[in-house]
Amino acid sequence: MRRTLLTAALAAVLVAGTGIPVSAAAPGAAPPGWSIEDGTLTWRSESVIPIGDAMVEFWAGDRLLGRPAPDAGQRTLRLDVGAGPLPDDLTVKVGGRPLGARTATRAPATITEIAPLPANEVDPGVRGPFTxxxxxxxxxxxxxxxxxxxxxxxxxxxxxxxxxxxxxxxxxxxxxxxxxxxxxxxxxxxxxxxxxxxxxxxxxxxxxxxxxxxxxxxxxxxxxxxxxxxxxxxxxxxxxxxxxxxxxxxxxxxxxxxxxxxxxxxxxxxxxxxxxxxxxxxxxxxxxxxxxxxxxxxxxxxxxxxxxxxxxxxxxxxxxxxxxxxxxxxxxxxxxxxxxxxxxxxxxxxxxxxxxxRALHSVLYAVGANHNYFNTEWTPGQAVAPANDDWFLPEDAVCGTDAPTRxxxxxxxxxxxxxxxxxxxxxxxxDDRVRPLLDGTGRRAPSAGPARVLSHAVGGNRTTALLPAAGYRTGGGARLCDQVSRDERAACLPFATYGSPHFAVYRWLFDEPGRHAIRYDWTTAGTPMTVSPPAAARLGSSSHLALRLAVPENTPASTFGVSVTDTGGRTTALGDVTLTGLPAGEFGTPVWAQEVRVPRKGVRDVATLTLTPRAAVGTAWLIDAWGWSPGTPDPRTSALPRVDVAGRVVIEGGPGDEQTYQIPVAVTGAADGRIRLSVVQPNGASSVSWTATVRPGQTTIDVPVTVRGDDVWNHDQEIIEVLAKAETGVVVGDYVGTVDVRNDDPAGTVTAGPATGTVTEGGTLTWRLTLSAPSESDYAQTLYAAFPPAGGPELSTADVDPRWLLDTFGVPAEPARPLHEVVYWWPYIPAGSLTAEFAIPTIREDLAEPAETVELRSITDERPPLTGVVTD
CATH class of the missing domain: 3.40.50.1820 (Alpha/Beta hydrolase fold, catalytic domain)
Known part of the structure; x- marks a missing residue:
């Protein structure tokens, strides 16, 4: 009977009668909770995994492995990864944060306070006249x-x-x-x-x-x-x-x-x-x-x-x-x-x-609010069904259960x-009187009680002033940065950090062109930092210049001087703006922009925007800038042309086969716009993106996806994604089409045996695992553990090289214990290779002893045991 490897204390091994401690992790062994069998990577949670809305993902460091499927008990997640090594930094993430995180990620900081905003003219939370x-x-x-x-x-x-x-x-x-x-x-x-x-x-x-x-x-x-x-x-x-x-x-x-x-x-x-x-x-x-x-x-x-x-x-x-x-x-x-x-x-x-x-799009940042409690049937104490607080760090100073900001x-x-x-x-x-609650004006609704709700917006009565893009020029401590990039030199924030909702990743497109912001870094107060668009922006009849500007979490009140240079070379100081970083506890808070405004003072166009920080050192991000006026215009909603991406299933093919498939992107309506198309390789390993113009009368755009065949086994399927995103003049419905590449090559066979099965004291026992044919994937599907031998005395930790024992399994040689309490072997064969070896170096002793044995058995599949014998 096949048994699945459970590396939560190697439970399967312990049940089978050995005593390997989880701390004795060999190189390539999985961390607690993880297992692998027949190319399926499994993570088991200590508790039920709540059913939620965000995508659940397996990561190895900063590399996405894929999105696993839960089992019926909602405690186990499984992902088909094929054969491969398991790095030490495996992580389960939900919506960008590690699942099961229960400890602080850093020391607490001095937490900022968000001062109450002035009350709005009207309060929409007041009950109306009707029963x-x-x-x-x-x-x-x-x-x-x-x-x-x-x-x-x-x-x-x-x-x-x-x-x-x-x-x-x-x-x-x-x-x-x-x-x-x-x-x-x-x-x-x-x-x-x-x-x-x-x-x-x-x-x-x-x-x-x-x-x-x-x-x-x-x-x-x-x-x-x-x-x-x-x-x-x-x-x-x-x-x-x-x-x-x-x-x-x-x-x-x-x-x-x-x-x-x-x-x-x-x-x-x-x-x-x-x-x-x-x-x-x-x-x-x-x-x-x-x-x-x-x-x-x-x-x-x-x-x-x-x-x-x-x-x-x-x-x-x-x-x-x-x-x-x-x-x-x-x-x-x-x-x-x-x-x-x-x-x-x-x-x-x-x-x-x-x-x-013209349509107003408002965003509200609600300090201290979690995800579930907006729905009483998802709230413990109110729900008739099981419910939970979705926040995962109960002691967090801002979001924890008893935090004053919660x-x-x-x-x-x-x-x-x-x-x-x-x-x-x-x-x-x-009723335009409620707009100041929503559009970045900075008002509060008294009915919302103690809630601290910040707002900013785009659209509505705004005209574009700065929308960072390729071609923008910067000076001082400013630079144009990429919102989504794995290149830390170009990125607005390091890719592996908690990040910013403004820089949210689009599925597995980890390097997305065309998305930019301005990052400011300075070390001296009064340093002017400049941003100039390729062409000056007209402000029209706007009353104010509005900036969506962010500073790091827990930043004390920070003031910036704002000035504008027009096309005639005249510079006008528009005034100062001040903002405070969002409060954050031990886990952190994402970078989110707050809206700040200065009067236009008659400036008609913006050739250069200059920010001058009053603080001695700091960092900030400019998401965009707008000419703003009060009021809410009619959005003039219309039926924009629409695009939808299809998908298909294909067979990989043999050596030399190279097939390019045309994946259709359907166009509905009289289009005259532009979309960005991307082809993303499995798990976001690489991608290519380009813009495509959609012309009137066009009904389809074909996206070429090339699949190259071989005769080397891999796990059953690979998913290539075709993504569409609107740039101008169109909307997107079905945004993703998958090319499901099915592997059609047989798997090779695996054999194992001793290379040096009997040695005298001081010699090295060696075993070899061999594949009959190379694989496209790394192989790490078999685990051997030492068991008490069927007959005769067993080798102990006192019989092997103590340095090897400590380096490999993290345990000392003394006090002596049988090897079945310590030793296991997880063979790893890199892609393209055929063999893996495992060696146990023994030491020479001056005692007369009978022959001693170590026996390794596979606990992931049925195969003969591997035996080694040491004689005097």
Missing amino acids: TVRGSYELPAVTLPGMPAPVEMLAEVVAPRNAPGARPLALFLHGRHLWCYAPGGGTDYALDWPCAPGSVPVPSHLGYLQAQELLASQGYVTVSIAANGINAQDDPLDEAGADARSALVRRHLEVWANRASAPPIVRSVPAADLSKVLLVGHSRGGEGVSRAATDSLTPGARPRWTIRGLLLIGPTIFGQNPAPDVPSVTILPGCDGDVSDLQGQMFADATRGVSKG LTAAAQQTMGATYIAAAARLFVAG
Whole structure:
């Protein structure tokens, strides 16, 4: 019977009767929790791995190995990696942070405080004049894209009672969470869909009732929809279920559009005005509602609704493909332990330059908020199903359980409801008085209580001043830096650091051209640092120059002088700006830009922007700069042309075979724009990117992907990704197409035996593992461990070279112990090689002894034992 290697204390070996300690890790051995069998890399957690929204990834240092699949118990992750060595720095990451991190990554720093902002003129969190009515509906399950099993059509409605006329509609979509559980107060859950007997669906769609009640009191009809069937089935999908979530949202909107035949609760509440729809999405639900906005605007779609805005909470955006003409507010939780890279920043940053730029895209940084507590059904003490605090470092000085900056669940839910109402009031009701809460003006909503919420924005009433790109000139301590690069000399931040949401990585594209910022480093106060675009930027009638500027975490209040030189060579000092670094505890905080403004003072154009730091030393990053004026213009939403990437499965082929496949990128609508295309090799090992112009009348762009065959075995498949990203004039729907390359070569056979099986004292026992043919991958699939021999005395640690014993296994020779308590061998054969050897050097003794034996047995597969004998 085959046994799987468990390197958490080499459990399989210990159970089999040996006593190898985990500290006795041989070179190439896996760290605790990791194992490998038949090319499958496995990590086992000490506790249940919470089901969340971010992608889970295996890393070796700064090299991505791939995205593993969980088992039914949600404690084990597995990834097909083929044969290969296991480096010492294996890591499981979720949303950019190590999974299971329970200790501080550094010493605590002096933590900055975010001062309360001035109160806004109006408070959207105040309850409105209407009483409310609540009900639910359930319709037959539906088939959705990529979902083998039907998905539920279940929703909770909260609406104003007796409100006159048709009312605007707000639809809520929860994110990826546990979908089935066993009632009774325990921690048992099930991963079947539909839910297995004895388990019931988790009511995640009931988690936003506070926000629904607030909106309903203000006159909105609200509906929160269930998506457990998608959560249960989206894990293997390239786009993580965004397509299915969009389809589910639009199915429910159709229910409201067909009022006459709708369920009783829909007919009994005020009619929904579908020309005024707000979509609210949490986590993967955020990406889902954004995709619904894009799908609703696809040329030829003709929906019966108009989406006026989006409110996105801790959202994913794996495709970095926002809807540029639909206004949005994105909440980034400062203590998000799930989508820790805060990739939702791309709902603003990735819209720049894509369309007209009239839609406001706001980002809110919520100090002390975690990912889960926005939903009461994901919050311990409120949820009926198992729930957890997703923040992973309970003693952290900012995000820890008892940290003064950490929001309670109730405070976080109130803050969330308040800003959801702010988005509705601005985008749907058109009340510009709430805009200062969202657009970087620096105001707070009193109803949000103790929450510290910072904001910045792009779009709206702004005109581009500086958008760093190739061709920008810099001086002083400024330099143009690459947002996503493994070249630390060019990067804005080192690749392996916690990073910045502005620099979020697009899937496995670890070197992405075309994304830049300005980095400032200075060592002397008063050092002028300059940035000049290739052509001067016109500020038009803007009242202010707005900068999105970041400083490192816990930076004390830092002041910069801002001046502008125009095309006539005249320099105007516009004033000083001051910002304080975000508070960070032991784990750290990502670099996030704050919006600061100075009056334009009549300056008409910007040929050079100069920042002069007042502090003696420091670092800062400029994301962009804008001419800003108050007000919120009509976004003039239109159906931009759209591109979608396809994929295919191919066979590798034999030696000399080289096949170039054309992967189609479909174009819908009368396009006249530009996209960036990338071909990314498996696990992001390398990539090539280029821009492609989309012309009117064009319906397809072919992306060439070359596959080279051989006759050397490798693990079963390799995935090459084709990615599309909008640059200008188009939107992207299906952003990734995979070329699934199937290996068609047989695996070689493995033999093992002694090279020197019997020696006298002082000699070296040697064994050799041999492959019958070379492999494309390194081989490390077999583990041998010493066992008590079948007969005769066993070699002990006193019989072998003590320096070898200490260097190899980390244990001293004395006190003497049998080798089966210490010795194991993990053969490693590099790609292209055929053999690996293992040697045990013995020492000469002056004692008369019988022959002594060591016996090595494979604990990963069935093969004869390896025996060595030492004689006097």
